[in-house]
Amino acid sequence: MGGRRHARPANADDLLSQLGRLTARVREEIEVQRARVELAEALQRGMLPATLPTAPGLRVAARYAPAGNGLDIGGDWYDGCRLSDGTLAFSVGDVQGHDVEAAAYMGQVRIVLRAVAAMGATDPGDILATANELLAATDNPLFATCLFLCFDTRTWSVRTARAGHTGAVWARADGVCGIVEHSEEEIGLPLAVMEGETYAVTEYRFTQPGALALLTDGVVEGPRFPLEEGLAAVAQVLRDGVFEDPETLADRVMEVTGRTGHTDDAAVLVLRHDGPEACQTDDAAPEGVR
Known part of the structure; x- marks a missing residue:
C-alpha cells in the first residue's frame, strides 16, 4: 500500500x-x-434634458445622483417643457428597478409624457391619465411613479397631480414651509399599473416669493431616515435658502441624501420664484397648500 x-x-x-x-x-x-x-x-x-424652461421671475435647476456607489443605472428622472397654453410643465419620476431596462423605460415614460403634452393637453391629471393608458397597453412589466406640475406664471397658479409619487416641498419668503398635500384618494396608482386610472389635481397660487422642490424618494428616504424626516429636512433647506439661486438650492437639497444613507438613485428639480409683485405683502397661505 x-x-x-x-x-x-x-x-x-x-x-x-x-x-x-x-x-x-x-x-x-x-x-x-x-x-x-x-x-x-x-x-x-x-x-435627461439638457435645458429646462424658465420665465420672468422663475429660475429652475435640477440635479441627479446615481444609485448607491454609482455602479447601478437607475430610472429616476426630471423633465420640463412648455405647454400649448404657455404654461410651464415640470415632472419628476422613478421607474421600478436599477438596471439598463429601468433606464430605457425611463426614457420611454418621458417621451410618452412629452408626446401627450405636445398634443395639446394642459391638465396634469389628464396628462398622467393618458400617459398611463399608453404605457399600460404595452407588454413592459415595469411601472413608474410620477409627479406632474403645471406652472402658470401669468396667474402664479400651480396645478399638480401624482401617480404614486412623493409630494412637492415648498417654502415662502416669510419663513413658512411645508409639503403640497394630497389625500390618499387623490394620489393615483403608478403609471402602467392599471388601465383606466384617474389622477386628481391639486391647485394653489403663489402669493409671495419662495421655492418649490420636486424630488424622488431617493432624496428623502433611506436606511437612516424615514420619509417624513427626509421631507422635513428638505423643507428646512428651502426655508433657510429661499432667497438663494436655484443652483445652490438644488445642491443643498441633494445633500440631504447624505443624511438618509441613500442607496437609491435620486433626482431633484427646484423652482425658485419671485411671486406676483401685486401680492408681495399678502400673508395668506397659497390656496391648497397647508
Whole structure:
C-alpha cells in the first residue's frame, strides 16, 4: 500500500505567478466597474434634458445622483417643457428597478409624457391619465411613479397631480414651509399599473416669493431616515435658502441624501420664484397648500 501523496510546497516563483494572476483579475474587475460607471453616466446624460424652461421671475435647476456607489443605472428622472397654453410643465419620476431596462423605460415614460403634452393637453391629471393608458397597453412589466406640475406664471397658479409619487416641498419668503398635500384618494396608482386610472389635481397660487422642490424618494428616504424626516429636512433647506439661486438650492437639497444613507438613485428639480409683485405683502397661505 503506497503512502499518501502530498502537494509540493509552493516556491517563491509559484507564489509570484499566482499573485500576478490575482492582480490581473482585480484590475480587470476594476475596469469593468469603471466601464459600468461611465455607461450609467452616459445614459443619464443622454436621457435627461439638457435645458429646462424658465420665465420672468422663475429660475429652475435640477440635479441627479446615481444609485448607491454609482455602479447601478437607475430610472429616476426630471423633465420640463412648455405647454400649448404657455404654461410651464415640470415632472419628476422613478421607474421600478436599477438596471439598463429601468433606464430605457425611463426614457420611454418621458417621451410618452412629452408626446401627450405636445398634443395639446394642459391638465396634469389628464396628462398622467393618458400617459398611463399608453404605457399600460404595452407588454413592459415595469411601472413608474410620477409627479406632474403645471406652472402658470401669468396667474402664479400651480396645478399638480401624482401617480404614486412623493409630494412637492415648498417654502415662502416669510419663513413658512411645508409639503403640497394630497389625500390618499387623490394620489393615483403608478403609471402602467392599471388601465383606466384617474389622477386628481391639486391647485394653489403663489402669493409671495419662495421655492418649490420636486424630488424622488431617493432624496428623502433611506436606511437612516424615514420619509417624513427626509421631507422635513428638505423643507428646512428651502426655508433657510429661499432667497438663494436655484443652483445652490438644488445642491443643498441633494445633500440631504447624505443624511438618509441613500442607496437609491435620486433626482431633484427646484423652482425658485419671485411671486406676483401685486401680492408681495399678502400673508395668506397659497390656496391648497397647508
